[in-house]
């Protein structure tokens with residue numbers, strides 16, 4: 335790709351993929367895709383394709399990692415070498431360690447850890463294809479996979495980024511917007527009883543004004559609520575079908 339200043343990301347009031355500024359990429363969610371995991375989810379958010387497996391609550395190994403009063407949540411974000419344009423070296427790197435840490439902290443806001451002393455809840459996240467916002471796609475999938483695993487939770491996590499491109503704030507940036515934009519802010523919200531309770535993750539690259547930041551939070555909240563509805567629908571559709579099958 336060429337020089338940042340030469341790339342126009344907004345043409346005739348539309349984004350390069352034709353979306354409005356406050357429009358999400360298409361989202362697909364499938365619950366319970368892996369037989370051997372306690373809970374799982376496959377999710378697409380635009381060109382991002384991710385799969386999450388949840389195990390637990392189960393005994394923690396090595397044992398010295400156990401917490402006598404609550405469960406330990408572990409989150410491993412992994413990018414497949416073939417998931418990006420330029421092959422990624424397999425294995426953990428600084429970026430995946432950072433994403434795993436902030437994502438785990440976001441999920442810790444919802445998991446009722448105190449119910450499972452000495453246990454572990456493991457969340458394995460595989461990015462099969464990435465196109466910016468992969469950490470947000472993974473958190474949305476992880477939240478659904480935790481529900482599928484039957485892990486008791488106080489609510490859900492719904493996550494989306496806002497970027498500033500060509501001076502405009504845009505929801506759920508794709509790769510070109512992330513790469514050439516002026517700012518990128520991934521958000522994750524803790525949603526309880528169908529309303530936003532708090533911000534569980536907020537990161538920021540680049541610069542925005544105070545007014546832009548306030549507007550970005552509002553845009554992200556609106557987007558996250560739409561994602562939350564899709565997460566709920568996906569969970570319902572699995573369990574409604576399963577219970578109908580049981581009746582037959």
Ligand code: UDP
Nearest residue numbers: 418419422464465466467468469470509512
């Ligand atoms: N990316 C890449 N190679 C890498 C890491 C990232 O091509 O080793 C791409 C990938 O499409 C990713 C995007 O850059 O989604 C933005 O990465 P960032 O670190 O901002 O995280 P994300 O937006 O995916 O959460």
